Amino acid sequence: MPHMDEDFHASEVDHQLVRDLTEIWDKLSTRSMLEDWHDAQDIRDEALDLFRHGIINLKTRAQIESLYWSISHEISELVHHQKHVPDELRSLDKTMSDKYFCNFSLFQSLPDSWGIDQLFPIMPIERLCEKPTRSATLQDITCDSDGKITAYVNYNQQTSYLPLHPINPGEHYYVGVFLVGAYQEILGNMHNLFGDTNAVHITVNEDGYSIDKTIDGETIADVLEYVQYDPKRLVRRLESWVSKAVKENRITIEEGKEFISNYRSGLYGSTYLE
Structure with missing residues:
Protein backbone atom coordinates (compact mmCIF):
# COMPACT_ATOMS: atom_id res chain seq x y z
CA MET A 1 0.00 0.00 0.00
CA PRO A 2 1.22 3.55 -0.65
CA HIS A 3 2.12 5.57 2.39
CA MET A 4 3.15 9.12 3.11
CA ASP A 5 6.59 9.98 4.47
CA GLU A 6 6.24 10.66 8.20
CA ASP A 7 8.21 13.88 7.77
CA PHE A 8 5.62 15.26 5.33
CA HIS A 9 4.07 18.60 6.26
CA ALA A 10 1.37 20.16 4.10
CA SER A 11 2.02 23.73 3.04
CA GLU A 12 -0.10 26.55 1.66
CA VAL A 13 0.68 25.46 -1.90
CA ASP A 14 -0.91 22.04 -1.29
CA HIS A 15 -4.58 21.47 -2.06
CA GLN A 16 -7.03 22.04 0.80
CA LEU A 17 -7.97 18.34 0.81
CA VAL A 18 -4.31 17.43 1.32
CA ARG A 19 -4.12 19.83 4.25
CA ASP A 20 -7.33 18.43 5.73
CA LEU A 21 -6.04 14.85 5.54
CA THR A 22 -2.69 15.87 7.01
CA GLU A 23 -4.49 17.45 9.97
CA ILE A 24 -6.48 14.23 10.53
CA TRP A 25 -3.26 12.20 10.37
CA ASP A 26 -1.46 14.47 12.85
CA LYS A 27 -4.28 14.40 15.44
CA LEU A 28 -5.26 10.73 15.11
CA SER A 29 -6.24 9.05 18.41
CA THR A 30 -8.30 6.12 19.70
CA ARG A 31 -10.97 8.52 20.90
CA SER A 32 -11.60 9.99 17.45
CA MET A 33 -10.51 7.16 15.15
CA LEU A 34 -14.02 6.25 13.90
CA GLU A 35 -14.85 9.87 13.08
CA ASP A 36 -11.40 10.32 11.53
CA TRP A 37 -11.94 7.19 9.43
CA HIS A 38 -15.24 8.55 8.09
CA ASP A 39 -13.69 11.95 7.36
CA ALA A 40 -10.73 10.37 5.55
CA GLN A 41 -13.07 8.28 3.40
CA ASP A 42 -15.18 11.33 2.51
CA ILE A 43 -12.10 13.33 1.53
CA ARG A 44 -10.73 10.49 -0.58
CA ASP A 45 -14.08 10.07 -2.38
CA GLU A 46 -14.27 13.80 -3.04
CA ALA A 47 -10.70 13.79 -4.38
CA LEU A 48 -11.47 10.90 -6.75
CA ASP A 49 -14.47 12.80 -8.09
CA LEU A 50 -12.42 15.97 -8.57
CA PHE A 51 -9.68 14.01 -10.32
CA ARG A 52 -12.18 12.44 -12.75
CA HIS A 53 -13.34 15.93 -13.69
CA GLY A 54 -9.79 17.22 -14.13
CA ILE A 55 -9.99 19.65 -11.21
CA ILE A 56 -7.03 18.24 -9.27
CA ASN A 57 -3.82 16.92 -10.81
CA LEU A 58 -2.07 13.57 -10.50
CA LYS A 59 0.36 14.80 -7.84
CA THR A 60 -2.48 15.88 -5.55
CA ARG A 61 -4.30 12.61 -6.17
CA ALA A 62 -1.14 10.68 -5.21
CA GLN A 63 -0.69 12.76 -2.04
CA ILE A 64 -4.27 12.08 -0.98
CA GLU A 65 -3.95 8.35 -1.66
CA SER A 66 -0.73 8.16 0.36
CA LEU A 67 -2.22 10.10 3.25
CA TYR A 68 -5.41 8.02 3.18
CA TRP A 69 -3.52 4.72 3.42
CA SER A 70 -1.20 6.09 6.10
CA ILE A 71 -4.24 7.05 8.17
CA SER A 72 -5.82 3.64 7.51
CA HIS A 73 -2.65 1.89 8.63
CA GLU A 74 -2.44 3.84 11.88
CA ILE A 75 -6.12 3.24 12.65
CA SER A 76 -5.58 -0.47 11.99
CA GLU A 77 -2.73 -0.45 14.51
CA LEU A 78 -4.89 1.37 17.07
CA VAL A 79 -7.71 -1.15 16.59
CA HIS A 80 -5.42 -4.03 17.61
CA HIS A 81 -5.13 -2.56 21.11
CA GLN A 82 -8.87 -2.07 21.67
CA LYS A 83 -11.25 -4.52 23.33
CA HIS A 84 -14.35 -3.02 21.74
CA VAL A 85 -13.96 -2.16 18.08
CA PRO A 86 -16.66 -0.52 15.92
CA ASP A 87 -17.96 -2.91 13.25
CA GLU A 88 -16.85 -0.58 10.47
CA LEU A 89 -13.23 -0.87 11.59
CA ARG A 90 -13.16 -4.66 11.98
CA SER A 91 -12.55 -5.16 8.25
CA LEU A 92 -9.55 -2.82 8.15
CA ASP A 93 -7.06 -5.69 8.42
CA LYS A 94 -8.48 -7.20 5.24
CA THR A 95 -8.50 -3.83 3.48
CA MET A 96 -4.91 -3.13 4.51
CA SER A 97 -3.57 -6.55 3.55
CA ASP A 98 -0.87 -6.81 0.89
CA LYS A 99 -1.34 -9.12 -2.08
CA TYR A 100 1.43 -11.71 -2.46
CA PHE A 101 1.36 -13.33 -5.90
CA CYS A 102 2.53 -16.94 -5.69
CA ASN A 103 3.84 -19.19 -8.45
CA PHE A 104 0.95 -21.65 -8.50
CA SER A 105 -2.63 -22.21 -9.69
CA LEU A 106 -5.25 -22.42 -6.96
CA PHE A 107 -7.54 -24.47 -9.21
CA GLN A 108 -4.79 -26.98 -9.99
CA SER A 109 -3.15 -27.35 -6.58
CA LEU A 110 -5.80 -26.32 -4.00
CA PRO A 111 -9.20 -26.76 -5.66
CA ASP A 112 -10.99 -27.36 -2.33
CA SER A 113 -9.87 -23.95 -1.08
CA TRP A 114 -11.76 -22.42 -3.99
CA GLY A 115 -14.61 -24.91 -4.32
CA ILE A 116 -15.72 -25.58 -0.72
CA ASP A 117 -13.72 -22.99 1.27
CA GLN A 118 -11.51 -25.66 2.82
CA LEU A 119 -9.00 -24.27 5.33
CA PHE A 120 -5.39 -25.42 4.98
CA PRO A 121 -2.53 -24.63 7.37
CA ILE A 122 -0.31 -22.09 5.59
CA MET A 123 2.91 -20.51 6.82
CA PRO A 124 6.29 -19.28 5.59
CA ILE A 125 8.97 -21.98 5.54
CA GLU A 126 11.95 -19.66 5.79
CA ARG A 127 13.04 -16.64 7.87
CA LEU A 128 11.41 -18.39 10.83
CA CYS A 129 13.60 -16.49 13.29
CA GLU A 130 12.15 -13.20 12.03
CA LYS A 131 8.80 -11.87 13.20
CA PRO A 132 6.33 -11.45 10.29
CA THR A 133 5.40 -7.78 10.04
CA ARG A 134 3.07 -7.79 7.04
CA SER A 135 -0.54 -8.91 6.72
CA ALA A 136 -1.17 -10.45 3.31
CA THR A 137 -3.48 -12.51 1.15
CA LEU A 138 -2.13 -15.08 -1.31
CA GLN A 139 -3.00 -14.75 -5.01
CA ASP A 140 -2.12 -17.20 -7.78
CA ILE A 141 -0.76 -16.42 -11.27
CA THR A 142 -3.89 -17.36 -13.21
CA CYS A 143 -5.98 -14.69 -14.89
CA ASP A 144 -9.06 -15.71 -12.86
CA SER A 145 -10.23 -13.25 -10.21
CA ASP A 146 -11.14 -16.22 -7.99
CA GLY A 147 -7.51 -17.35 -7.95
CA LYS A 148 -6.81 -16.34 -4.37
CA ILE A 149 -6.96 -17.82 -0.88
CA THR A 150 -9.51 -15.88 1.15
CA ALA A 151 -9.38 -17.58 4.57
CA TYR A 152 -6.50 -18.61 6.84
CA VAL A 153 -5.91 -20.33 10.18
CA ASN A 154 -4.24 -17.67 12.29
CA TYR A 155 -3.76 -17.70 16.08
CA ASN A 156 -6.29 -20.54 16.49
CA GLN A 157 -8.98 -18.68 14.60
CA GLN A 158 -10.04 -18.03 11.03
CA THR A 159 -8.87 -14.75 9.55
CA SER A 160 -8.90 -13.07 6.16
CA TYR A 161 -5.13 -12.48 6.12
CA LEU A 162 -1.84 -14.24 6.85
CA PRO A 163 1.14 -12.79 8.78
CA LEU A 164 4.14 -12.80 6.42
CA HIS A 165 7.55 -11.18 6.09
CA PRO A 166 8.26 -8.25 3.79
CA ILE A 167 9.69 -9.35 0.45
CA ASN A 168 13.39 -8.62 0.03
CA PRO A 169 14.13 -7.42 -3.52
CA GLY A 170 15.84 -10.08 -5.61
CA GLU A 171 15.15 -12.88 -3.14
CA HIS A 172 12.73 -15.81 -3.25
CA TYR A 173 10.18 -16.13 -0.46
CA TYR A 174 8.72 -19.58 0.12
CA VAL A 175 5.35 -20.29 1.72
CA GLY A 176 4.13 -23.82 2.51
CA VAL A 177 0.57 -25.16 2.34
CA PHE A 178 0.17 -28.25 4.52
CA LEU A 179 -2.19 -31.24 4.91
CA VAL A 180 -2.97 -31.09 1.20
CA GLY A 181 -2.42 -34.75 0.31
CA ALA A 182 -2.88 -36.49 -3.02
CA TYR A 183 -6.60 -35.72 -3.08
CA GLN A 184 -6.06 -32.10 -4.16
CA GLU A 185 -3.71 -33.23 -6.93
CA ILE A 186 -6.33 -35.69 -8.21
CA LEU A 187 -9.09 -33.06 -8.09
CA GLY A 188 -6.94 -30.41 -9.78
CA ASN A 189 -8.04 -29.54 -13.29
CA MET A 190 -6.61 -27.76 -16.32
CA HIS A 191 -8.24 -24.47 -15.40
CA ASN A 192 -6.28 -21.70 -17.17
CA LEU A 193 -4.11 -24.47 -18.72
CA PHE A 194 -1.73 -24.80 -15.78
CA GLY A 195 -0.51 -28.38 -15.61
CA ASP A 196 0.82 -30.60 -12.87
CA THR A 197 3.57 -29.13 -10.70
CA ASN A 198 6.90 -30.74 -9.91
CA ALA A 199 6.59 -33.33 -7.13
CA VAL A 200 9.01 -34.97 -4.71
CA HIS A 201 8.52 -38.20 -2.74
CA ILE A 202 10.25 -38.03 0.64
CA THR A 203 10.65 -40.65 3.35
CA VAL A 204 11.16 -39.45 6.93
CA ASN A 205 13.00 -41.74 9.34
CA GLU A 206 14.87 -41.59 12.64
CA ASP A 207 18.04 -40.40 10.90
CA GLY A 208 16.32 -37.57 9.03
CA TYR A 209 14.85 -37.90 5.57
CA SER A 210 15.62 -39.21 2.11
CA ILE A 211 14.43 -38.07 -1.30
CA ASP A 212 13.07 -41.18 -2.99
CA LYS A 213 11.80 -39.78 -6.25
CA THR A 214 11.40 -36.52 -8.15
CA ILE A 215 8.66 -36.10 -10.75
CA ASP A 216 8.78 -33.32 -13.33
CA GLY A 217 5.66 -31.25 -13.82
CA GLU A 218 3.98 -30.82 -17.17
CA THR A 219 5.47 -28.59 -19.83
CA ILE A 220 3.70 -26.06 -22.00
Missing part, protein backbone atom coordinates in the same frame (compact mmCIF):
# COMPACT_ATOMS: atom_id res chain seq x y z
CA ALA A 221 3.96 -28.58 -24.85
CA ASP A 222 2.21 -31.21 -22.71
CA VAL A 223 -0.63 -28.86 -21.89
CA LEU A 224 -1.05 -27.73 -25.51
CA GLU A 225 -1.47 -31.34 -26.57
CA TYR A 226 -4.48 -31.60 -24.24
CA VAL A 227 -6.23 -28.99 -26.38
CA GLN A 228 -5.23 -30.59 -29.69
CA TYR A 229 -2.19 -28.48 -30.59
CA ASP A 230 0.84 -30.28 -32.03
CA PRO A 231 4.00 -28.76 -30.46
CA LYS A 232 6.30 -30.17 -33.17
CA ARG A 233 4.11 -28.68 -35.87
CA LEU A 234 4.19 -25.32 -34.10
CA VAL A 235 8.00 -25.39 -34.08
CA ARG A 236 8.16 -26.32 -37.78
CA ARG A 237 5.80 -23.50 -38.67
CA LEU A 238 7.87 -21.03 -36.69
CA GLU A 239 11.08 -22.24 -38.35
CA SER A 240 9.44 -21.66 -41.73
CA TRP A 241 8.47 -18.10 -40.80
CA VAL A 242 11.94 -17.36 -39.43
CA SER A 243 13.62 -18.78 -42.54
CA LYS A 244 11.45 -16.58 -44.75
CA ALA A 245 12.22 -13.50 -42.62
CA VAL A 246 15.98 -14.18 -42.90
CA LYS A 247 15.77 -14.55 -46.70
CA GLU A 248 13.90 -11.24 -46.91
CA ASN A 249 16.60 -9.58 -44.75
CA ARG A 250 14.06 -8.61 -42.10
CA ILE A 251 16.13 -10.35 -39.40
CA THR A 252 19.67 -11.72 -39.25
CA ILE A 253 20.56 -15.41 -39.04
CA GLU A 254 21.70 -14.92 -35.44
CA GLU A 255 18.42 -13.24 -34.51
CA GLY A 256 16.49 -16.06 -36.15
CA LYS A 257 18.42 -18.74 -34.24
CA GLU A 258 17.94 -16.89 -30.97
CA PHE A 259 14.21 -16.51 -31.63
CA ILE A 260 13.76 -20.23 -32.33
CA SER A 261 15.88 -21.16 -29.31
CA ASN A 262 13.80 -18.98 -27.00
CA TYR A 263 10.59 -20.40 -28.46
CA ARG A 264 11.72 -24.00 -27.94
CA SER A 265 12.89 -23.21 -24.42
CA GLY A 266 9.51 -21.79 -23.51
CA LEU A 267 7.51 -24.49 -25.28
CA TYR A 268 9.28 -27.33 -23.51
CA GLY A 269 9.59 -25.51 -20.21
CA SER A 270 7.23 -25.37 -17.25
CA THR A 271 3.80 -23.78 -17.41
CA TYR A 272 4.77 -21.97 -14.21
CA LEU A 273 7.29 -19.16 -13.85
CA GLU A 274 10.90 -20.36 -13.97
Whole structure:
Protein backbone atom coordinates (compact mmCIF):
# COMPACT_ATOMS: atom_id res chain seq x y z
CA MET A 1 0.00 0.00 0.00
CA PRO A 2 1.22 3.55 -0.65
CA HIS A 3 2.12 5.57 2.39
CA MET A 4 3.15 9.12 3.11
CA ASP A 5 6.59 9.98 4.47
CA GLU A 6 6.24 10.66 8.20
CA ASP A 7 8.21 13.88 7.77
CA PHE A 8 5.62 15.26 5.33
CA HIS A 9 4.07 18.60 6.26
CA ALA A 10 1.37 20.16 4.10
CA SER A 11 2.02 23.73 3.04
CA GLU A 12 -0.10 26.55 1.66
CA VAL A 13 0.68 25.46 -1.90
CA ASP A 14 -0.91 22.04 -1.29
CA HIS A 15 -4.58 21.47 -2.06
CA GLN A 16 -7.03 22.04 0.80
CA LEU A 17 -7.97 18.34 0.81
CA VAL A 18 -4.31 17.43 1.32
CA ARG A 19 -4.12 19.83 4.25
CA ASP A 20 -7.33 18.43 5.73
CA LEU A 21 -6.04 14.85 5.54
CA THR A 22 -2.69 15.87 7.01
CA GLU A 23 -4.49 17.45 9.97
CA ILE A 24 -6.48 14.23 10.53
CA TRP A 25 -3.26 12.20 10.37
CA ASP A 26 -1.46 14.47 12.85
CA LYS A 27 -4.28 14.40 15.44
CA LEU A 28 -5.26 10.73 15.11
CA SER A 29 -6.24 9.05 18.41
CA THR A 30 -8.30 6.12 19.70
CA ARG A 31 -10.97 8.52 20.90
CA SER A 32 -11.60 9.99 17.45
CA MET A 33 -10.51 7.16 15.15
CA LEU A 34 -14.02 6.25 13.90
CA GLU A 35 -14.85 9.87 13.08
CA ASP A 36 -11.40 10.32 11.53
CA TRP A 37 -11.94 7.19 9.43
CA HIS A 38 -15.24 8.55 8.09
CA ASP A 39 -13.69 11.95 7.36
CA ALA A 40 -10.73 10.37 5.55
CA GLN A 41 -13.07 8.28 3.40
CA ASP A 42 -15.18 11.33 2.51
CA ILE A 43 -12.10 13.33 1.53
CA ARG A 44 -10.73 10.49 -0.58
CA ASP A 45 -14.08 10.07 -2.38
CA GLU A 46 -14.27 13.80 -3.04
CA ALA A 47 -10.70 13.79 -4.38
CA LEU A 48 -11.47 10.90 -6.75
CA ASP A 49 -14.47 12.80 -8.09
CA LEU A 50 -12.42 15.97 -8.57
CA PHE A 51 -9.68 14.01 -10.32
CA ARG A 52 -12.18 12.44 -12.75
CA HIS A 53 -13.34 15.93 -13.69
CA GLY A 54 -9.79 17.22 -14.13
CA ILE A 55 -9.99 19.65 -11.21
CA ILE A 56 -7.03 18.24 -9.27
CA ASN A 57 -3.82 16.92 -10.81
CA LEU A 58 -2.07 13.57 -10.50
CA LYS A 59 0.36 14.80 -7.84
CA THR A 60 -2.48 15.88 -5.55
CA ARG A 61 -4.30 12.61 -6.17
CA ALA A 62 -1.14 10.68 -5.21
CA GLN A 63 -0.69 12.76 -2.04
CA ILE A 64 -4.27 12.08 -0.98
CA GLU A 65 -3.95 8.35 -1.66
CA SER A 66 -0.73 8.16 0.36
CA LEU A 67 -2.22 10.10 3.25
CA TYR A 68 -5.41 8.02 3.18
CA TRP A 69 -3.52 4.72 3.42
CA SER A 70 -1.20 6.09 6.10
CA ILE A 71 -4.24 7.05 8.17
CA SER A 72 -5.82 3.64 7.51
CA HIS A 73 -2.65 1.89 8.63
CA GLU A 74 -2.44 3.84 11.88
CA ILE A 75 -6.12 3.24 12.65
CA SER A 76 -5.58 -0.47 11.99
CA GLU A 77 -2.73 -0.45 14.51
CA LEU A 78 -4.89 1.37 17.07
CA VAL A 79 -7.71 -1.15 16.59
CA HIS A 80 -5.42 -4.03 17.61
CA HIS A 81 -5.13 -2.56 21.11
CA GLN A 82 -8.87 -2.07 21.67
CA LYS A 83 -11.25 -4.52 23.33
CA HIS A 84 -14.35 -3.02 21.74
CA VAL A 85 -13.96 -2.16 18.08
CA PRO A 86 -16.66 -0.52 15.92
CA ASP A 87 -17.96 -2.91 13.25
CA GLU A 88 -16.85 -0.58 10.47
CA LEU A 89 -13.23 -0.87 11.59
CA ARG A 90 -13.16 -4.66 11.98
CA SER A 91 -12.55 -5.16 8.25
CA LEU A 92 -9.55 -2.82 8.15
CA ASP A 93 -7.06 -5.69 8.42
CA LYS A 94 -8.48 -7.20 5.24
CA THR A 95 -8.50 -3.83 3.48
CA MET A 96 -4.91 -3.13 4.51
CA SER A 97 -3.57 -6.55 3.55
CA ASP A 98 -0.87 -6.81 0.89
CA LYS A 99 -1.34 -9.12 -2.08
CA TYR A 100 1.43 -11.71 -2.46
CA PHE A 101 1.36 -13.33 -5.90
CA CYS A 102 2.53 -16.94 -5.69
CA ASN A 103 3.84 -19.19 -8.45
CA PHE A 104 0.95 -21.65 -8.50
CA SER A 105 -2.63 -22.21 -9.69
CA LEU A 106 -5.25 -22.42 -6.96
CA PHE A 107 -7.54 -24.47 -9.21
CA GLN A 108 -4.79 -26.98 -9.99
CA SER A 109 -3.15 -27.35 -6.58
CA LEU A 110 -5.80 -26.32 -4.00
CA PRO A 111 -9.20 -26.76 -5.66
CA ASP A 112 -10.99 -27.36 -2.33
CA SER A 113 -9.87 -23.95 -1.08
CA TRP A 114 -11.76 -22.42 -3.99
CA GLY A 115 -14.61 -24.91 -4.32
CA ILE A 116 -15.72 -25.58 -0.72
CA ASP A 117 -13.72 -22.99 1.27
CA GLN A 118 -11.51 -25.66 2.82
CA LEU A 119 -9.00 -24.27 5.33
CA PHE A 120 -5.39 -25.42 4.98
CA PRO A 121 -2.53 -24.63 7.37
CA ILE A 122 -0.31 -22.09 5.59
CA MET A 123 2.91 -20.51 6.82
CA PRO A 124 6.29 -19.28 5.59
CA ILE A 125 8.97 -21.98 5.54
CA GLU A 126 11.95 -19.66 5.79
CA ARG A 127 13.04 -16.64 7.87
CA LEU A 128 11.41 -18.39 10.83
CA CYS A 129 13.60 -16.49 13.29
CA GLU A 130 12.15 -13.20 12.03
CA LYS A 131 8.80 -11.87 13.20
CA PRO A 132 6.33 -11.45 10.29
CA THR A 133 5.40 -7.78 10.04
CA ARG A 134 3.07 -7.79 7.04
CA SER A 135 -0.54 -8.91 6.72
CA ALA A 136 -1.17 -10.45 3.31
CA THR A 137 -3.48 -12.51 1.15
CA LEU A 138 -2.13 -15.08 -1.31
CA GLN A 139 -3.00 -14.75 -5.01
CA ASP A 140 -2.12 -17.20 -7.78
CA ILE A 141 -0.76 -16.42 -11.27
CA THR A 142 -3.89 -17.36 -13.21
CA CYS A 143 -5.98 -14.69 -14.89
CA ASP A 144 -9.06 -15.71 -12.86
CA SER A 145 -10.23 -13.25 -10.21
CA ASP A 146 -11.14 -16.22 -7.99
CA GLY A 147 -7.51 -17.35 -7.95
CA LYS A 148 -6.81 -16.34 -4.37
CA ILE A 149 -6.96 -17.82 -0.88
CA THR A 150 -9.51 -15.88 1.15
CA ALA A 151 -9.38 -17.58 4.57
CA TYR A 152 -6.50 -18.61 6.84
CA VAL A 153 -5.91 -20.33 10.18
CA ASN A 154 -4.24 -17.67 12.29
CA TYR A 155 -3.76 -17.70 16.08
CA ASN A 156 -6.29 -20.54 16.49
CA GLN A 157 -8.98 -18.68 14.60
CA GLN A 158 -10.04 -18.03 11.03
CA THR A 159 -8.87 -14.75 9.55
CA SER A 160 -8.90 -13.07 6.16
CA TYR A 161 -5.13 -12.48 6.12
CA LEU A 162 -1.84 -14.24 6.85
CA PRO A 163 1.14 -12.79 8.78
CA LEU A 164 4.14 -12.80 6.42
CA HIS A 165 7.55 -11.18 6.09
CA PRO A 166 8.26 -8.25 3.79
CA ILE A 167 9.69 -9.35 0.45
CA ASN A 168 13.39 -8.62 0.03
CA PRO A 169 14.13 -7.42 -3.52
CA GLY A 170 15.84 -10.08 -5.61
CA GLU A 171 15.15 -12.88 -3.14
CA HIS A 172 12.73 -15.81 -3.25
CA TYR A 173 10.18 -16.13 -0.46
CA TYR A 174 8.72 -19.58 0.12
CA VAL A 175 5.35 -20.29 1.72
CA GLY A 176 4.13 -23.82 2.51
CA VAL A 177 0.57 -25.16 2.34
CA PHE A 178 0.17 -28.25 4.52
CA LEU A 179 -2.19 -31.24 4.91
CA VAL A 180 -2.97 -31.09 1.20
CA GLY A 181 -2.42 -34.75 0.31
CA ALA A 182 -2.88 -36.49 -3.02
CA TYR A 183 -6.60 -35.72 -3.08
CA GLN A 184 -6.06 -32.10 -4.16
CA GLU A 185 -3.71 -33.23 -6.93
CA ILE A 186 -6.33 -35.69 -8.21
CA LEU A 187 -9.09 -33.06 -8.09
CA GLY A 188 -6.94 -30.41 -9.78
CA ASN A 189 -8.04 -29.54 -13.29
CA MET A 190 -6.61 -27.76 -16.32
CA HIS A 191 -8.24 -24.47 -15.40
CA ASN A 192 -6.28 -21.70 -17.17
CA LEU A 193 -4.11 -24.47 -18.72
CA PHE A 194 -1.73 -24.80 -15.78
CA GLY A 195 -0.51 -28.38 -15.61
CA ASP A 196 0.82 -30.60 -12.87
CA THR A 197 3.57 -29.13 -10.70
CA ASN A 198 6.90 -30.74 -9.91
CA ALA A 199 6.59 -33.33 -7.13
CA VAL A 200 9.01 -34.97 -4.71
CA HIS A 201 8.52 -38.20 -2.74
CA ILE A 202 10.25 -38.03 0.64
CA THR A 203 10.65 -40.65 3.35
CA VAL A 204 11.16 -39.45 6.93
CA ASN A 205 13.00 -41.74 9.34
CA GLU A 206 14.87 -41.59 12.64
CA ASP A 207 18.04 -40.40 10.90
CA GLY A 208 16.32 -37.57 9.03
CA TYR A 209 14.85 -37.90 5.57
CA SER A 210 15.62 -39.21 2.11
CA ILE A 211 14.43 -38.07 -1.30
CA ASP A 212 13.07 -41.18 -2.99
CA LYS A 213 11.80 -39.78 -6.25
CA THR A 214 11.40 -36.52 -8.15
CA ILE A 215 8.66 -36.10 -10.75
CA ASP A 216 8.78 -33.32 -13.33
CA GLY A 217 5.66 -31.25 -13.82
CA GLU A 218 3.98 -30.82 -17.17
CA THR A 219 5.47 -28.59 -19.83
CA ILE A 220 3.70 -26.06 -22.00
CA ALA A 221 3.96 -28.58 -24.85
CA ASP A 222 2.21 -31.21 -22.71
CA VAL A 223 -0.63 -28.86 -21.89
CA LEU A 224 -1.05 -27.73 -25.51
CA GLU A 225 -1.47 -31.34 -26.57
CA TYR A 226 -4.48 -31.60 -24.24
CA VAL A 227 -6.23 -28.99 -26.38
CA GLN A 228 -5.23 -30.59 -29.69
CA TYR A 229 -2.19 -28.48 -30.59
CA ASP A 230 0.84 -30.28 -32.03
CA PRO A 231 4.00 -28.76 -30.46
CA LYS A 232 6.30 -30.17 -33.17
CA ARG A 233 4.11 -28.68 -35.87
CA LEU A 234 4.19 -25.32 -34.10
CA VAL A 235 8.00 -25.39 -34.08
CA ARG A 236 8.16 -26.32 -37.78
CA ARG A 237 5.80 -23.50 -38.67
CA LEU A 238 7.87 -21.03 -36.69
CA GLU A 239 11.08 -22.24 -38.35
CA SER A 240 9.44 -21.66 -41.73
CA TRP A 241 8.47 -18.10 -40.80
CA VAL A 242 11.94 -17.36 -39.43
CA SER A 243 13.62 -18.78 -42.54
CA LYS A 244 11.45 -16.58 -44.75
CA ALA A 245 12.22 -13.50 -42.62
CA VAL A 246 15.98 -14.18 -42.90
CA LYS A 247 15.77 -14.55 -46.70
CA GLU A 248 13.90 -11.24 -46.91
CA ASN A 249 16.60 -9.58 -44.75
CA ARG A 250 14.06 -8.61 -42.10
CA ILE A 251 16.13 -10.35 -39.40
CA THR A 252 19.67 -11.72 -39.25
CA ILE A 253 20.56 -15.41 -39.04
CA GLU A 254 21.70 -14.92 -35.44
CA GLU A 255 18.42 -13.24 -34.51
CA GLY A 256 16.49 -16.06 -36.15
CA LYS A 257 18.42 -18.74 -34.24
CA GLU A 258 17.94 -16.89 -30.97
CA PHE A 259 14.21 -16.51 -31.63
CA ILE A 260 13.76 -20.23 -32.33
CA SER A 261 15.88 -21.16 -29.31
CA ASN A 262 13.80 -18.98 -27.00
CA TYR A 263 10.59 -20.40 -28.46
CA ARG A 264 11.72 -24.00 -27.94
CA SER A 265 12.89 -23.21 -24.42
CA GLY A 266 9.51 -21.79 -23.51
CA LEU A 267 7.51 -24.49 -25.28
CA TYR A 268 9.28 -27.33 -23.51
CA GLY A 269 9.59 -25.51 -20.21
CA SER A 270 7.23 -25.37 -17.25
CA THR A 271 3.80 -23.78 -17.41
CA TYR A 272 4.77 -21.97 -14.21
CA LEU A 273 7.29 -19.16 -13.85
CA GLU A 274 10.90 -20.36 -13.97
